[in-house]
Amino acid sequence: MASSSPVRHAWRVLLGLLLVTGVLFGINAVGVHVFEKSSWAPELALDLQGGTQIVLSAETEDGAAPSSEQLDQAASIIRQRVDASGVAEADITTEGGQNIVVQIPGVADQQTRDRITSSAQLEFRAVLATTAAASTFVGEDGNETPYPAPDDSLEATPTVDPTDGSDLNWVTPKLQAEFLAYDCANPENAANRPSAEEPMVACDAEGTAKFLLGPAELDGTAIDDAASGRDPQNGAWLVQLTMNGDGADAFGKVSTRLNQNRIDGLTPRDQFAFVLDGSVISAPRMNGVILDGRPSISGSFTQESATALADQLKYGALPLSFTVQSSDTVSATLGTQQLQIGLIAGLIGLILVAIYSLIVYRALGSVIIASIAVMGVLTYIIICILAWRLGFRLSLAGVAGLIVSIGFTADSFIVYFERIRDELRDGKSITSAVEDGWGRARRTIYISKSINILAAVVLYILADSTVKGFAFTLGLTTIIDVFIFVIFTHPVMQLLARTRFFGGGHKLSGLDPEALGAVYRSRSQFREVSTASAGRGAKNARARGEAERRQTIAERKRAEALAGDRSSNAGSEGDA
Numbered sequence: 001m002a003s004s005s006p007v008r009h010a011w012r013v014l015l016g017l018l019l020v021t022g023v024l025f026g027i028n029a030v031g032v033h034v035f036e037k038s039s040w041a042p043e044l045a046l047d048l049q050g051g052t053q054i055v056l057s058a059e060t061e062d063g064a065a066p067s068s069e070q071l072d073q074a075a076s077i078i079r080q081r082v083d084a085s086g087v088a089e090a091d092i093t094t095e096g097g098q099n100i101v102v103q104i105p106g107v108a109d110q111q112t113r114d115r116i117t118s119s120a121q122l123e124f125r126a127v128l129a130t131t132a133a134a135s136t137f138v139g140e141d142g143n144e145t146p147y148p149a150p151d152d153s154l155e156a157t158p159t160v161d162p163t164d165g166s167d168l169n170w171v172t173p174k175l176q177a178e179f180l181a182y183d184c185a186n187p188e189n190a191a192n193r194p195s196a197e198e199p200m201v202a203c204d205a206e207g208t209a210k211f212l213l214g215p216a217e218l219d220g221t222a223i224d225d226a227a228s229g230r231d232p233q234n235g236a237w238l239v240q241l242t243m244n245g246d247g248a249d250a251f252g253k254v255s256t257r258l259n260q261n262r263i264d265g266l267t268p269r270d271q272f273a274f275v276l277d278g279s280v281i282s283a284p285r286m287n288g289v290i291l292d293g294r295p296s297i298s299g300s301f302t303q304e305s306a307t308a309l310a311d312q313l314k315y316g317a318l319p320l321s322f323t324v325q326s327s328d329t330v331s332a333t334l335g336t337q338q339l340q341i342g343l344i345a346g347l348i349g350l351i352l353v354a355i356y357s358l359i360v361y362r363a364l365g366s367v368i369i370a371s372i373a374v375m376g377v378l379t380y381i382i383i384c385i386l387a388w389r390l391g392f393r394l395s396l397a398g399v400a401g402l403i404v405s406i407g408f409t410a411d412s413f414i415v416y417f418e419r420i421r422d423e424l425r426d427g428k429s430i431t432s433a434v435e436d437g438w439g440r441a442r443r444t445i446y447i448s449k450s451i452n453i454l455a456a457v458v459l460y461i462l463a464d465s466t467v468k469g470f471a472f473t474l475g476l477t478t479i480i481d482v483f484i485f486v487i488f489t490h491p492v493m494q495l496l497a498r499t500r501f502f503g504g505g506h507k508l509s510g511l512d513p514e515a516l517g518a519v520y521r522s523r524s525q526f527r528e529v530s531t532a533s534a535g536r537g538a539k540n541a542r543a544r545g546e547a548e549r550r551q552t553i554a555e556r557k558r559a560e561a562l563a564g565d566r567s568s569n570a571g572s573e574g575d576a
Helices: 005-033 070-081 109-116 173-181 189-192 245-263 303-315 336-389 396-425 430-462 463-496 531-548 551-573
Strands: 050-060 093-095 099-105 120-133 136-138 144-146 201-202 209-219 223-230 238-242 272-275 279-282 294-299 321-330 520-522
Touching: 005 336, 005 463, 050 070, 050 109, 070 093, 070 099, 070 109, 070 303, 070 551, 099 189, 099 321, 109 303, 109 321, 120 245, 173 209, 201 272, 201 279, 209 245, 209 279, 209 531, 223 294, 223 303, 238 303, 245 272, 279 294, 294 303, 303 551, 336 396, 336 463, 396 463
Parallel strands: none
Antiparallel strands: 050 099, 050 321, 093 099, 120 209, 120 272, 136 144, 201 209, 223 238, 238 294, 272 279
16 A cells, blocks of 8 residues: 555646646637636747837927936836836837937837826826816807806915815916816816816716816825735726835825715815826725725726836836837847747757667666656647737747757756666665655755756846846746756656556666666675576676775775675685
């Protein structure tokens, strides 16, 4: 019963591997057929498939040329927005002291363009009044008549100093006239935004409602983090904000005031508007006091728009305004020919590893080939999923990382198989050699792979964006390598060790004890060659030589000491 326990364990682990593989393919299938965002082929980077180039021209309020610090800051924010993970292979550079050039793999959709160009200036303003977006009223004759433009002679300064952002003293006669005449369909109105210290009129994103808002009480600098998610009550997409200490305190005071307005029935002064780039994206009523600094922005969001807004708020507002100077399609810098060369190089590497494995390890080399094949399948499907979920793009540097991983993967199996062979040379059975060799090889491989992962992480953090793809694929394949070693290679060896071909030590199995030099009782005491085996003297001599070569320094010294003792004993017997 005990001997069959490793077999049952091996089968369970292999079934678990099959289940994991099926789950990964199922996840990607959902992305392909349900969300229509994924693909059965990896997404390629700029250097292999080309993409979209957007040239942004910077604009300042006074018309002066932007500083290099402002351009660098804007380029950094845009880079974080479009390539937060660092593996989308986007290229963002400054040009001529005035422009920022953004190159994105593939075709840039409208949400991506908005993520690049919008300044993402977020303000939190109290709602003073709200109405439909119409800028007309029904006259006495029953016809719609536009509200007149505000008269410059109207009072524009509050006669009584407002006490807070919800105080109606902010609404001067001129501001009231502006509010009534404000046309949400006129883009010039949205472009003319007042300063944060002044009240303003703004419309919602759909242009169906307009709001009279108090001065900004918080802005985007109060946000520490932003993430998209679903409302647990109705499942709608929203953006969850996490404010810093000062922002949480300020928002707690505002929410206390608005909640009291709700209790007093002061509608709509119990609302708080989230204003992004002059447009009201959400104006919820305050249903309670929020003191933890974690408000949420709700609205007519999709998953993509909620994620885009979260990215904009998370990485901050642009220090400059930009206009799109040009938007063109760019060709691949390297193209499919270089990709084919890389794939051919990888195929040659696989063939060489397979040939070497079969020559050195004979039939045991088939386990190496099978392990690399399983690793290739898992790596392929994971890269497809990462392209969907993280925007990962496979560049030529990434392809190089995949090719290098073939050699690293083969190293793991070589260490394992050599440990098994060492145990066989010690005179153990093949089943025991597999288990004991596993214990010895596992520690060595874990240490080796941890160094590889550490190197990949350091390279990913410190290297240029063009090298991040190499570091990412190298780290990813190293993790998969360890996974395959534990969940595939060792269970397969446990099963093969109990077959007649491998367990019986067939000379073509790669586990033949005699061919490995297992002709001694221990590493320092060789078995005597019997008379019956004298006819195989040459073979035993080769096996003995192999055993001697495998000895450590301590084992050699011990063997020499035992040989000296035998010589001394033999000399004493002769004198006697």
